[in-house]
Amino acid sequence: MTEEGNRGLSTKLSRFAIVGILNTVIDFATFSALVALSFPALVANFLGWAVAVIFSFAVNSRWTFERGERFSLHRAFAKFAVSGSIISLGSSTLAVYLLPPLTGLFAAKLIGILIGAILNFFAARWSIENRVI
Template identity: 85%
Template sequence: MNRQADRPVTKKLGRFAIVGLLNTLIDLATFSALVALSFPALVANFLGWGVAVIFSFAVNSRWTFERGERFNLHKAFAKFAVSGSIISLGSSSLAVYFLPPLTGLFAAKLVGIIVGAILNFFAARWSIENRII
């Protein structure tokens, strides 16, 4: 039996949060560097998300969630990236587009990341473990 299968959801949530913090730093660092290089905010947001999602999948699929016997790396990554693009890229892009007049660009990016992270736990669990709850 897989040792990870015995890990409670609360432990998975804690690990997901740790990965999420690192993921956020990667996303923000990439976003900030690209904005400083005069990339448009939405392009920088997309590229920062892309770098972060690859890191997130690599770590979450090995450390946070358990892989089933029928785990298919390519299929799981496709589900992870598609659900992530709808949730985290969608929420951060909407925030970066609409919120800067109210909050400033970087605060808007953080709002989008936080909303996306909450929803992304369930999407990651679905894409890697093939279940939500």
């Protein structure tokens, strides 16, 4: 087994990107549907993120990253959700709050999702594999 485990870094990055695309669709679709139902943008942003983070953890913890021998599902999800809330929820909330006058609401949401996705790869490795880099 390599230092990276059975799956190399390029495989993990590719899988993380695929999950990220699906996660983005889920987040954005949930957000859009809730905005169309007249939910406030920040509430819709939080609920879209919550649905997407559950999907993302379920798939990334089984398919993208390799679980350690002492993997604790509850502890890993807590680390994943906390880091995700700081990174992805934080970036998308800031974007939805600050950028709409410049970009429009939906473009702002996408910008926040993209920034969060880049940072979340490292957060996911930390929470699921207990690796920093």
